Amino acid sequence: MAASSIFESFFASQGFALFEFVGDEAFRLIGNWPPWCQSAWGDIPGDTEHLRLGEVSPFLENFLFDAEEFWNSNASGSANSGNWSERDSAGREIPLEASAYLLDGKRLLIVRNLSETFAQQQELFQIARDSLLVHEKLLREIQKKEILLHCIVHDLTQPLSAMNGVFHLLEREHLPAQLKKYVKAGERESQRQELMIRGILEAFSSDLAAQNSSPEKTGESPDLAECAQRAVHDFSTAFRDHDVRLRFDSRVNKSADWRVAGDAARLDRIFGNLLENAMRYSPRGTTVTVGVEDQRGFVLAFVDDQGPGLPKNQAETQLFALFSKGKSQAGKAGLGLYFCKITVERWGGAIGAETRTQGGSRFWFRLPRSEKTAPGAELVESKKSASREKRREKQKPAKRLRVLVADDAELNRDLVVELLERRGHIAIGVADGRQAVAELEKHDFDVLLIDEEMPNMTGLQATQAIRKREAGTALHQVIIGISGHAMEEDEQRFREAGMDALLPKPVHMQKLYEVVESTAARAGKKPQPRAADATPEVLITSPAASSASVSNSIPRPSGDVIGHLHRSTGGNEKLMRSLVAILLADAPKTLAQIGRAIAQNNAAELGAASHLLKGSLAIFGAAKAVESARSLETMGKTANLREAPLEFRTLETEFALLRTALLPLISKPKSSKPPRPNAKRTLKPPVKRRGR
Amino acid sequence: MIQKKVCMLGSFSVGKTSLVRRFVDSIFDDKYHTTIGVKVDKKVVTTSGQDVTLVLWDIHGEDVYQKMRMSYLRGMSGYLLVADGTRRQTLDDALSLNERVVQEFGKLPSLLLLNKYDLTDQWEIDSAQESKLTAAGWNVLHTSAKTGDSVEKVFLQLAQEALGR
Numbered sequence: 001m002a003a004s005s006i007f008e009s010f011f012a013s014q015g016f017a018l019f020e021f022v023g024d025e026a027f028r029l030i031g032n033w034p035p036w037c038q039s040a041w042g043d044i045p046g047d048t049e050h051l052r053l054g055e056v057s058p059f060l061e062n063f064l065f066d067a068e069e070f071w072n073s074n075a076s077g078s079a080n081s082g083n084w085s086e087r088d089s090a091g092r093e094i095p096l097e098a099s100a101y102l103l104d105g106k107r108l109l110i111v112r113n114l115s116e117t118f119a120q121q122q123e124l125f126q127i128a129r130d131s132l133l134v135h136e137k138l139l140r141e142i143q144k145k146e147i148l149l150h151c152i153v154h155d156l157t158q159p160l161s162a163m164n165g166v167f168h169l170l171e172r173e174h175l176p177a178q179l180k181k182y183v184k185a186g187e188r189e190s191q192r193q194e195l196m197i198r199g200i201l202e203a204f205s206s207d208l209a210a211q212n213s214s215p216e217k218t219g220e221s222p223d224l225a226e227c228a229q230r231a232v233h234d235f236s237t238a239f240r241d242h243d244v245r246l247r248f249d250s251r252v253n254k255s256a257d258w259r260v261a262g263d264a265a266r267l268d269r270i271f272g273n274l275l276e277n278a279m280r281y282s283p284r285g286t287t288v289t290v291g292v293e294d295q296r297g298f299v300l301a302f303v304d305d306q307g308p309g310l311p312k313n314q315a316e317t318q319l320f321a322l323f324s325k326g327k328s329q330a331g332k333a334g335l336g337l338y339f340c341k342i343t344v345e346r347w348g349g350a351i352g353a354e355t356r357t358q359g360g361s362r363f364w365f366r367l368p369r370s371e372k373t374a375p376g377a378e379l380v381e382s383k384k385s386a387s388r389e390k391r392r393e394k395q396k397p398a399k400r401l402r403v404l405v406a407d408d409a410e411l412n413r414d415l416v417v418e419l420l421e422r423r424g425h426i427a428i429g430v431a432d433g434r435q436a437v438a439e440l441e442k443h444d445f446d447v448l449l450i451d452e453e454m455p456n457m458t459g460l461q462a463t464q465a466i467r468k469r470e471a472g473t474a475l476h477q478v479i480i481g482i483s484g485h486a487m488e489e490d491e492q493r494f495r496e497a498g499m500d501a502l503l504p505k506p507v508h509m510q511k512l513y514e515v516v517e518s519t520a521a522r523a524g525k526k527p528q529p530r531a532a533d534a535t536p537e538v539l540i541t542s543p544a545a546s547s548a549s550v551s552n553s554i555p556r557p558s559g560d561v562i563g564h565l566h567r568s569t570g571g572n573e574k575l576m577r578s579l580v581a582i583l584l585a586d587a588p589k590t591l592a593q594i595g596r597a598i599a600q601n602n603a604a605e606l607g608a609a610s611h612l613l614k615g616s617l618a619i620f621g622a623a624k625a626v627e628s629a630r631s632l633e634t635m636g637k638t639a640n641l642r643e644a645p646l647e648f649r650t651l652e653t654e655f656a657l658l659r660t661a662l663l664p665l666i667s668k669p670k671s672s673k674p675p676r677p678n679a680k681r682t683l684k685p686p687v688k689r690r691g692r
Numbered sequence: 693m694i695q696k697k698v699c700m701l702g703s704f705s706v707g708k709t710s711l712v713r714r715f716v717d718s719i720f721d722d723k724y725h726t727t728i729g730v731k732v733d734k735k736v737v738t739t740s741g742q743d744v745t746l747v748l749w750d751i752h753g754e755d756v757y758q759k760m761r762m763s764y765l766r767g768m769s770g771y772l773l774v775a776d777g778t779r780r781q782t783l784d785d786a787l788s789l790n791e792r793v794v795q796e797f798g799k800l801p802s803l804l805l806l807n808k809y810d811l812t813d814q815w816e817i818d819s820a821q822e823s824k825l826t827a828a829g830w831n832v833l834h835t836s837a838k839t840g841d842s843v844e845k846v847f848l849q850l851a852q853e854a855l856g857r
Contacts, residue, residue, distance in 0.1 A: 058697070058747050059732050062766055082761060083729025093731070122728060128757055129704050129726045136779065186724075241756055280784055284792075 011110070019051065025064065026050040036113045036180050039088035040096075059084045060098060060111070067100035071107040083114065095654035144338065156197045163190045164582035168577070168666050187211075221370035224265055224294045224299045225258035229269035232290050235279070243284040246275070249291025258292055260299050262347045262369035270340045274303045274363045277337065278566075281307035281361070298349070300366040309355035319353055340365065345661065347560055368563070396669065401425045402444065406436035406459070407451040407482065409615025412507065413581055415568065416449060416482075418507050418575055420516070433457030437465050440477065446520050449503065451615070452483040455608055460497040465499040478523045480515060482507065505618050508567050561661045564621025580662045583616055587655060590616075594632060594651070598644045606644065607636025617655075620662065625654035695745045695832050696854045697767050698847070701760075701789055702774035703782040706754030707807040710837035711774065716851045719752070720838050727752040730764055739852045746851055754789065762796050769854035770801035772846060774839040777806040777834070783821075801853035802831075803846055809834040810841070 010033040011018045017034050019027035029048040037044075043055040054061030063081040070079035081098040088094055095118035101108045114121075136428045167187035174182065232248045239246035271290070278288045286306035293300045310319070320341040344351045349367035356362050407413040407428055413429040420427035428445075430436050434457040436450055448466070450459040457465070463479050472477060480501045481494045501519040503512065554686050569575040590613045597606035614629035628651040635644050709727050710785040713719050716735050722752075731750040736743055749768070754760050765771070773790050775783040786804070793800075804825060806817060825832050835842045 038834055057732075058749075059730060062764070063767060064743075066763055082764075085731045086727065087733065095729075096731075122726070125728055125757060126726050129755065130724070132755065133724070138783075238756070241759075280781075280788075565793075 015113040015115075017111040017568050019053065019109040019111070021067070021109060022050065025054055027109060028194050029174075030108075032238075034113070034298060035114075036088075036094055037111075039092075040086040040094050042089075057086060059086070059096075063098050063100075067098075067107075067109060070100045071102055074102065076102075083118075087293055088305075088322055098271075127497055137411055160190050160194045160197075163624050164194075164663075164666060165581045168581040169585055198210065221259040222262055222264040223258045224262075224301050224367065225254060225256070225259045226254055227264060227267040227271060228290045228301055231268060231275055234268075235272070235275045236623065239279055242279055242282070244279060245284040247287060247288040247289055249289050249580065252291050252293075256294075256367075258299050259370040260347075260369050261349075262367050266343050270300070270343060271303075273337060273340050274365075277363065278305040278307070281305060283307060286360075295366055297511075298366040298368055300364055302362050302364040304356065304360060306360040309359065309361050310353055342657075344602070345657070348661075351442070378597070390562060398518075399446075399520070401446040401516065402428045403447045403449055404436060404439055404443075404445040405429045405449045405514060406431070406454065406579055407449075407615065408432055408454040408464070408585070409451070409612055409618075411579060411616040411619055412451070412482075412505075415575070415579060415619055416507055416512065419512055419569070423513055424571070425516075431463030433459055440466065447480060447516055448477055448479045449482055449516065450479060452481055453611060455611075460499075463497045463499050476523065479517055505615075507619075509569065561622055561658060562665065563618045565619070565662075565665075568621075579619060580665045583620070584659060584662065587613060587616060591652060591655060594648060597636070598641060598648055601641055603636045603639040603641060605636070606641065607633050610636055613651075617658070620658060622654060622658045625644055625651060625658055628654055693743055693745050694855070695747055696769040696782065696851060697747045697749060698764055698772040698850060698854065699749045699751055699768045700774060701751060701771050701786070701793065702753055703776070703779075704755045706753060706774045706776040706779075706782050706786075707835075707837050708772075708774050709750050711772070711807065711835065711843055711846075712748050713804070714843045715842055716748070718840075718851045720840075724837070728758070735847075737848055737851050739848055739855060741809045744851050744855060746847065754785070757829075759791075762792070765793065765797060768797070768800065769857065770850045772803055772805055772850060773805050774805045775817075776808050777817050778808050778811050781818040789820055798846040801850055801857065803850055804830045805833045805835045805846060806832060807837065810836040810838045816826065 008018065012031050012034065015034055015036060017037050018030040020030055027050075029044070029051055033044045033048075039485055040092050045051055045053075045056050054064055059081070064126055066079050066081070079100040083095040084094055085095050095114040096111055097114055098109060098111045101110065116218045164187065165184055167190065170183045171180070210605050225301050229248050232246055275288070275290070282305045289302075289304045289305070291302055291304075293302070320337045343352050343366045344367065347367055349365055351363075351365040353361055353363045391445070401420075403425050405413055405416045405420070407416065407429070408431050410431075413431070417427040417429045428439070432454040433450065436448060437457065439445075440448065450462055452459040459481050463481070466477050466479065479499045480503050481497075482503045482505055483490060484493070493504055501515055503515045551660065565576050565579065569579065590609050593609040594606060596602075596611065597609060610629045610632035614626055614633060617625045617629055628647055631647050632644060632651060635641055635647065693791065701714060702708055705724055705728060709725065710720060712731070712733055716733050726797070727750060729752055733748045733750065734745055736745050736810075738744070749764060751760060751764055752758050756803050771793070773786050775786040777783075783806070790802070795823065806822075833842055833846055835846060838842060
């Protein structure tokens with residue numbers, strides 16, 4: 001008993017209240033009713049042998065469930081209530097903590113007054129949480145600033161890009177030496193001004209400087225698999241706290257070469273953003289898997305979660321959309337994913353998200369392998385691949401064909417004509433179906449390549465007119481339709497209109513040669529004359545018909561524009577420069593035309609201008625811009641301009657992004673001879689007429 | 693007298709304690725004082741002509757330093773789910789917390805408070821998002837512990853709903 005008294009005195013001196021549980025929610029007070037108990041709970045509630053603590057403290061009442069469970073379990077150790085506070089009669093808070101023990105069969109409850117140590121604990125938590133808030137705020141401010149600076153860079157460089165494009169075009173003209181000197185000086189100064197603007201902005205933001213630094217400048221070739229593993233390591237604690245398992249995909253061959261264009265610090269941040277996102281949407285007990293995959297010339301990194309997947313009614317583009325005054329619906333502040341997007345795209349990559357078939361979502365991004373591409377370095381990219389493309393381009397076809405190209409989109413038309421000529425064919429361009437029909441009346445062509453949608457007379461209407469003229473004769477003009485719609489039903493539509501084949505848009509060099517030459521060859525082998533009413537043995541080439549064309553015809557994200565352009569032109573540097581210069585000079589005018597049409601509620605002009613721009617943009621694989629132009633075209637055609645102003649802003653933004661991605665192509669010091677002057681842009685002299 | 697246990701739930705620094713202080717003591721302190729553990733308060737309100745003692749459990753916000761014990765919620769009649777309208781993430785956190793609560797205790801009377809409505813210039817939750825929440829069945833209310841806007845109203849509304857069960 002003496003020992004017991006000592007303990008009681010000790011507990012009392014420490015401000016502890018000691019109780020023994022006697023059953024039926026009642027306790028026996030051991031020792032004294034401490035003064036703080038008096039302050040918090042008033043006088044001893046009833047008999048000290050049968051205290052009902054639950055009645056004086058709702059918190060204790062709740063804790064008794066846990067305490068009883070502990071006592072009944074006969075477990076060793078103790079059950080702890082965690083901190084809570086009660087207010088005394090003066091309104092002061094008394095921090096408390098209760099613990100249940102089982103000693104010699106006695107069920108004990110100790111309630112401790114933590115006033116002495118609580119202030120220190122409180123201070124530590126306060127500092128920690130204040131820091132978290134400051135950190136959160138800083139992150140948001142930095143992100144906002146980055147976006148703002150990014151937009152400023154876009155806006156300030158926009159007119160300069162146009163100027164550079166104009167200078168580039170002027171340079172290609174036969175100018176007197178003195179004028180050429182002025183043009184050179186103008187080009188040099190506009191480029192210098194652009195560099196100065198970037199320099200000033202970079203001085204304000206080291207982050208932006210890193211953002212603008214191309215892998216070429218940094219000289220880095222970070223290993224994407226290593227970055228992914230580092231991210232898994234860095235985030236494992238945070239995920240553990242959320243009861244979510246984070247792992248690196250064990251199937252990844254770590255010894256393989258996963259080096260990409262980019263810089264490690266930015267990649268860490270991209271992984272960070274994607275992982276934070278995954279953590280936020282992952283239910284407890286699930287797993288998030290990070291890994292990398294090889295994708296022919298690219299490395300794809302992915303973050304797979306087992307969460308609810310992407311919202312059904314949310315477009316993927318919304319996920320990566322630009323933060324708008326903190327009211328974005330996506331993500332923490334709608335900035336993280338946008339940041340990932342602009343960074344990845346700047347490095348010549350792409351980013352996306354999808355709901356996985358097995359559940360959960362996949363956020364992915366892919367970057368060019370380090371030895372291949374980097375923004376601004378695309379022109380020198382893959383010497384091997386370019387020379388292979390050039391060899392292919394120079395391989396002369398079995399027969400030199402005369403091809404009439406009808407497309408209202410000047411850029412598309414020029415590209416196709418240029419590619420066919422490089423191949424050794426003779427090509428002429430016209431701007432619509434009516435001109436095509438007229439040209440065919442005057443001259444013979446082996447092949448008519450005709451765009452589906454054109455003013456005055458569409459490709460289908462022109463085909464029907466040609467077939468009508470051929471009816472009852474032995475003639476059969478080979479007609480290949482060009483269309484962005486290349487599904488099976490489109491194939492059927494083209495077939496019914498009398499076309500022989502379909503070339504999917506955007507046009508790629510290899511596909512162009514393949515379709516034109518094989519279709520012409522088939523037509524040549526056919527017995528002549530052919531009965532007009534016989535079922536033609538048509539070759540309809542659609543994406544569905546060939547896996548190669550599937551991959552080529554799917555519009556790429558705007559981040560892949562340079563790779564796309566490379567494929568479209570077969571890596572022809574001069575042609576790429578020329579196309580970019582024309583686009584950058586012409587597109588702003590068409591955009592202005594669209595803007596005017598919307599302002600004046602001129603549906604017809606909106607439809608026509610959007611259609612033209614859509615065709616030009618498709619060459620660059622700028623999928624989002626093309627989609628936006630297509631929407632505007634539809635609005636024009638259906639005379640429903642309600643959503644047009646909003647869509648126009650999207651188109652402007654997408655074009656600005658495209659321009660930024662393309663700019664390095666024309667602002668980069670030339671690595672080879674200047675482009676040939678007077679590159680074809682208009683009708684050529686007619687070919688020698690073949691007797692009919 | 694009837695007693696109803698009401699819990700304040702949400703991330704740290706969303707204003708749970710400030711709402712309780714405003715409701716119980718009619719005071720507001722602009723300085724942030726983090727809560728450790730649980731603060732228990734009581735206030736008698738009259739609703740539908742009936743006096744009810746609200747036992748308010750102001751539970752610390754979850755973060756990397758403190759996890760909430762679900763046992764704190766045992767026996768509650770309803771809860772106020774609080775988010776800071778100027779920090780979007782706190783809404784996501786609140787909704788995620790709510791899922792755990794519903795999983796453990798089923799559907800109980802609750803209101804979703806977008807607090808700090810006096811700071812509308814920093815507001816990060818747009819009306820489209822709120823519409824979605826409403827469509828999902830949430831009763832969303834804007835509150836400001838600083839100005840007192842809607843504070844009394846939300847506690848009374850919850851008391852009424854809890855009483856109706």
